[in-house]
Amino acid sequence: MTDGVPTTDAAAAARQASVEPRRFSPRSPIEQMEPQAAPPPPPRLKMRHRSFVTFGSNMFTILLALILVAGAGAYFVVREIEKPGPLQRDKALVVRGGMGDIADQLTQEGVITSPYPFMFAVVTQSHGEKLKAGEYMFRQGVTIPQIIATLIEGKAILHSVTIPEGLTSEQIVGRLMENDVLAGEVRETPAEGSLLPDTYKFERGMSRTKLIKQMQDEQRDVLNRVWSRRSADIPVKSARELVVLASIVEKETGRADERPRVAGVFINRINKGMKLQSDPTIVYGLVGGKGTLGRSLTKADIERATPFNTYVISNLPPAPIANPGRAALEAVANPSRTKDLFFVADGTGGHTFAETLDQHNRNVVRWRQIERAKADQQKPVDRYEDDSVLPPPAPASGQRSGAATDAPASPATGTLPPGQRPRVTDASEGTPRDPLKNKTFDLNSPKTVPALTTR
Structure with missing residues (x-):
């Protein structure tokens, strides 16, 4: 106790005094003319999940920026894909397999300006596994969609060899061996009279044995019809x-x-x-x-x-x-x-x-x-x-x-x-x-x- 008042009551009275508004004594006229001080700002209230809202706002801004950048990039890529290519004249090209190798080869040969638009078009259209290797003729100014269509459909260049009537089988094999577009060896000369003389078309790299079999099959079909x-x-x-x-x-x-x-x-x-x-x-x-x-x-x-x-x-x-x-x-x-x-x-x-x-x-x-x-x-x-x-x-x-x-x-x-x-x-x-x-x-x-x- 202090002066007969319990300590707890004194503390409560102090808190009550801090809460209650202070009572000022009357001021003089001069004091009344002075400006009063602005009241203090109210205490800031704590907001729940403020950090989450800020993160979401930032991510939205970033995403929007990415969309704008991607849209602009896609626009320019599409323009690059659809415009005529840099090829100045028709060109025959033996294309290797694999999307990346094809893109690099087309760029090196001057068929396309850059490999990236070609690869973008192939990937977005899911054509990567459909591209076929072979020998192709690319026309002047060919576009990337036309290149892809050619490689998917396998529109390879067809070469031809003419076998005149009346040649022996040994002479025919000799002609096939002289043709540098065909591939492979002929281990055995076909039976005399078993090959049909004609003009045959084939793609680069076709085996000579396969072409001989085609000649034999056609001779057999013709002979059966004639007989x-x-x-x-x-x-x-x-x-x-x-x-x-x-x-x-x-x-x-x-x-x-x-x-x-x-x-x-x-x-x-x-x-x-x-x-x-x-x-x-x-x-x-x-x-x-x-x-x-x-x-x-x-x-x-x-x-x-x-x-x-x-x-x-x-x-x-x-x-x-x-x-x-x-x-x-x-x-x-x-x-x-x-x-x-x-x-x-x-x-x-x-x-x-x-x-x-x-x-x-x-x-x-x-x-x-x-x-x-x-x-x-x-x-x-x-x-x-x-x-x-x-x-x-x-x-x-x-x-x-x-x-x-x-x-x-x-x-x-x-x-x-x-x-x-x-x-x-x-x-x-x-x-x-x-x-x-x-x-x-x-x-x-x-x-x-x-x-x-x-x-």
């Missing part, structure tokens, strides 16, 4: 025999209009039990798949016995002597219905056909005249006379046979008795004076073909 439509009158027992005979027809003539007639000659000879007597079979028996002999046939060659020499054997050769095309197969399956038994080159790249040996002998002598004129190109005459030739019916005025471009292919040759009237032929045939042999002239326009000297 199913064959004439019932032909003395051919199997599809293989048809290929053998078609290969001989293919080697005998390169003219499409003659194939059915040449096939008809061989069919007639088979029906009569005659030997085929085809010169290309002699050559194949001597050199095999190499194709060419490199010289003219001799009497010893004709008499030499080989399994393929149809001057010696009585039947078809044991295998094809080349790879025949569709037209030759069709010709054998449906030959011309004639009585022809012989044919010989006529000096125009075609042949003269005959039903009898006597007619054939006349044709053979005429061919020899043409050969003699070719060998004597410097002879300053316009006609050639042979006292041993009996002339066939006179040709129409101005008629000529054309340039000699083929070697004789003559089943059964013969000679005529001497002492007949001379046969007159045009000695310009097969010489540099022959307008059909001179390739500098336009043979489709008669105005540019030099006039033929006649008498």
Whole structure:
């Protein structure tokens, strides 16, 4: 206690005095004129979760800024993607696999300006796994969407190789090996007659073995269709025999209009039990798949016995002597219905056909005249006379046979008795004076073909 008042009461009185407003004594007029002090600010109230609100506000601001930046960046990227590329001219390019490698390669080759727009477009469209490696042609100013479409669809450049009719399998393999767009080795030469001559298209890097298989598959399909439509009158027992005979027809003539007639000659000879007597079979028996002999046939060659020499054997050769095309197969399956038994080159790249040996002998002598004129190109005459030739019916005025471009292919040759009237032929045939042999002239326009000297 203090002065008779409990200590607790004194403390309570002090607190009450601090809460109650102080009572001021009256001020003088001068004091009243003085400005009063401003009341103190109210105490700040504590806000719950103030830190969370501040963090959220800051994050919103940052997010908004990022959206604006990303939008602006996307706008410029889209513009870069859709605008024409920097390529100044069409360009072929072998593209490797992988999105990053492709982007870098396209940039280095000048197809695109930067790899990033390309990669952005590929990723946003989920095309990363769809891009295909290969050889592609990119056009001038190509855009990134066009590049992606090309790589996804695999629109690779297609190369081609043409296999002419009448080549042997060994010759065909040689052509494929010379083609540097194809890949791989050919370990075994395909069977003769098993490949279909044609023009084949392929992408860079295709294996030679795969292309050969394609040739074999197509030959098999064509042969099956031709065999199913064959004439019932032909003395051919199997599809293989048809290929053998078609290969001989293919080697005998390169003219499409003659194939059915040449096939008809061989069919007639088979029906009569005659030997085929085809010169290309002699050559194949001597050199095999190499194709060419490199010289003219001799009497010893004709008499030499080989399994393929149809001057010696009585039947078809044991295998094809080349790879025949569709037209030759069709010709054998449906030959011309004639009585022809012989044919010989006529000096125009075609042949003269005959039903009898006597007619054939006349044709053979005429061919020899043409050969003699070719060998004597410097002879300053316009006609050639042979006292041993009996002339066939006179040709129409101005008629000529054309340039000699083929070697004789003559089943059964013969000679005529001497002492007949001379046969007159045009000695310009097969010489540099022959307008059909001179390739500098336009043979489709008669105005540019030099006039033929006649008498």
